[in-house]
Amino acid sequence: MMKKSIQYILRIAIYSGFIGLLANCNGPKKLVEVQNTNSTMVQSSTTQMESGGVQLWVNNCNRCHNSPPPAAYSDREWEAIANHMQKVAGLTVTEADKISEYLRASN
Amino acid sequence: MKTQVRTSTRLFSMLLLFNLSWVIMQSQDKAIIDNLARNQKTFALVGYTTLNYESSNGDGGFISATYNPIFVYKVNDKLSFNAELEVEVEDSWDGAFALEFAEFNYQLNNNIAVYGGKFLSPLGTFQSRYHPAWINKSVNNPIGIQNELNGIKRLQGDSELGFGLRGGFHAGSTRLNYDVYLTNGPKLNDDGSVDFESSGGDNNNSPAVGGRVGFLPFPNSTFEIGISAYGGRAGASEAYSDAQVTLLVFDLNYVKGTEIGVFDLKGQYNDQKVSDTTFPETIVPFQEFNNNTSASYLQLAYRPPQSNFEIVNRISNLNVPNEVFWGLDQTRYTIGLDYWVNWNAAFKVGYDIINNDSNALGITFAMGL
Secondary structure, eight states, rough: HHHHHHHHHHHHHHHHHHHHHHHHHHHHHHHOOOHHHHHHHHHHTTHHHHHHHHHHHHHHTTTTOOOOOGGGGGGGHHHHHHHHHHHTOOOOOOHHHHHHHHHHHHO | OHHHHHHHHHHHHHHHHHHHHHHHHHHHHHHHHHHHHHHEEEEEEEEEEEEEEEEEETTTEEEEEEEEEEEEESSSSEEEEEEEEEEEETSSSSSEEEEEEEEEEEOSSSSSSSEEEEEEEEEIIIIIISSSSOOOOOOOOTTTTTOGGGOOOOOSEEEEEEEEEEEEEEEEEEEEEEEEEEEOOOOOTSSSOOHHHHHHOOOOOOOOOEEEEEOOOSSTEEEEEEEEEEEEEEEGGGGGOOOOOEEEEEEEEEEEEOOOEEEEEEEEEEEEEESSSTTSSSSTTTOOOOEEEEEEEEEEEOTTOOEEEEEEEEEEEOOOOOOOSSSOOEEEEEEEEEEETTEEEEEEEEEEEEESSOOOEEEEEEEOO
């Protein structure tokens, strides 16, 4: 009986330790998620959006100037720049959002 | 046995304490990070910079350096603010510091945004899209459209003060974009020329209306044609003049990537009409004439595959009435070669052949930021 109790307590302790380690591992991920707005959502659905986002990026940026590489600006800067270029190029909000999401996902 | 139980209990308590403190730290960190993220602005500092050299009639030198920072704020999904400054120094060390544009935008829905402030002239596309030096493939700007050298007047302003609506939408596999705005309007001078800038305010309490519609017939957006119109009273109230200025502008853009390289064709035609036919400061004062002026340019650029070089050819043209002092008919042919050192930076060399002026060599280094 006593032996079982000890095993039970040790098991809880070990599980508890695992939970602690998992929590530890989750820390930096959350930091990235918060810093890069919606990056997790963007990364998880990159494949779905790339066709629209890439195509719109190539077609529309090149109309006026060389297309900038995704690494040229940070995620937050891309969000602001895409919003500005939407007005300059006469894009819809949906189109600008797709371009912005592609650039941030590829960054 | 008791010792084992005590040890296990201690171990359990320690791990529990560790986990509890970790969870608390985690939530505190998250709260701090959330707060930081909330307080971070969605902002970008972009813009462009240039260094310009010009040689004509055996005289040559660096003529100017410019820095144009552009501040881009996205306040939220609806509201944004963008502004551009221009800081310029010339070879005489004279300088210029100006607000190129400063505009707020409020996005009403997917297709319509209302905007206001000082905004780049939406007539045609050169001023609103292609004039930044790292985007403009040539060493200079088309005469009559965005060039005021040698007293030649432009047939549109650099920017306007007012507000408008703009946006884009799909029509089947084609796309349309539009811009319609209200501004202080033009000012008619005694020599028959027109100033489009709003400096000095509205001279007759009568705003002007302008707008542009762009049509992209192909789904890949390679081709766009646009038509713009502008009209307003230009005569001053004190002169009791009802003189009207009307502008009709056509533009086109075709960018096509092929196996043998990228071809880039751009053009614009501005046609300006002033309803008054007599002015006190013309070659023969008060002589009647049609005060119609036009300016145009057509530019073809070609960049071979995998090459940093790009060849640029442009012809620009200005036609002014014979009766005025403020400009001469002029045709300028510019041939140029650009070398792209990066996607946003190029050395541009151009040679101008001008029908009634000295030919000129221009060299510009331009970089987008």
